[in-house]
Amino acid sequence: MRKPTVRSVMTTDVITTTPRTPFTHAAGLMVRHGVSALPVVDGSGTLVGVLSEADLLAKEVHRGEPTSVLDSWLRRHSRHRARARTVGGAMTPRPATVDADSDVSAAAELLSRSGHRRLFVVDERGRLIGVLARRDLLRPFLRTDAELVTELEREVIRRTLWADMSGVRVFARDGVVTLSGRVDGRCAAELAIELVKAVPGVVDVQDELEFDRDEWREGVR
Template sequence: MREPTVASLMTREVIAADVGSSFKDLVRLLEDNKISAVPVLDGGHPVGVVSEADLVPKEEFRGGTEDAPGVFAGRVTKHRWEQAGGVTARDVMTSPVKTITSDLAASAAARELAAAGVRRLFVVDSDGALVGVLSRRDLLKLFLREDDELRTTIRDEIFGRTLWVDPATVTVDVSAGVVTLDGRLERRSEVDIAEHLVRALPGVVDVHSQLRCGWNDTTHPRQTEIFG
């Protein structure tokens, strides 16, 4: 089964700013659209991002009129002071910006989000031009799949087409994304594979397995002689 990709989850209409956008226009862009950050584009290519945190230093340091941080101040504090004197997106943006491509698997995108510690990733094409944005909320939409849809996919795709198991021999119940499996398969390896595939299915919250097997093909015969 193919995993959903970024292309199927991302938001394609992206509100963005230009590197030359004024400070006031940036504030208005965030306020009017009720968003917390925008990508900054240069010729259609994302070169940075401006968030509310990048704009607040203007007030924190009173537009740069406060004394510059001392020599022992941290790098982050010095950067905020520099942002306070900025007048365009280029001056205040945080860069470089983290980007991904639309063919990336959803699970890989989730790992990228976690590793980067950001709320969103900007999606670019092969030329590096912005084509969308993927947020944490976009990924969470996977868990809104209907229980009946999950049940059908598990029964027909996993047991029927992937494992070649008669779906009638297995009971699949799904409630609020939690899957309960019951029934008897021929081999222990089939039980293990089935449980793994169901748990990895996008939209599944948890799996309770009561599957049984006719014989354990995962145990070496010699082990059975010694320990059996």
């Protein structure tokens, strides 16, 4: 069974900016397009940073704030970035990236573990080719139940399982999949359940499968 990749769910129509773009122009782009961050690319399309809402708000945070010799390095650095006139001075360098051919599950784990709201997708040369946001990972759940059943029948029941699964019926309602019918052995039934659970867009699986042989009780694995 083919695992979905980042390429299959990422957004490719990406609004970008450059290090030399004036601060106000970048802010306007974010407001007009309703995005919370802009990837920053150089003339070759290579990703060099990201400009987020937090980077823009730093100007307001430090506006009129007096400078003190007791300020920490981080505070001085933040204040310096807040004085930036262009994107290059305000952006955050070295944003989190991911390969387009990475498994969606691995990318989702990275997003969850890191706390990032998005990952930028780059090619082998570091050029930006897309963005994977948390909302992109929800796309598989937008499929209809009929579309989900079709994929499960094609990718799991017919192509993946070696056993005779002609007696298996697949039903889905609101993403909850029910497998019913009869198979030869318990191992085939359990494998079918686990494979269906692994398909993106499946909310849960209801096991109503019956089997003729219980290999575990017979000592056959």
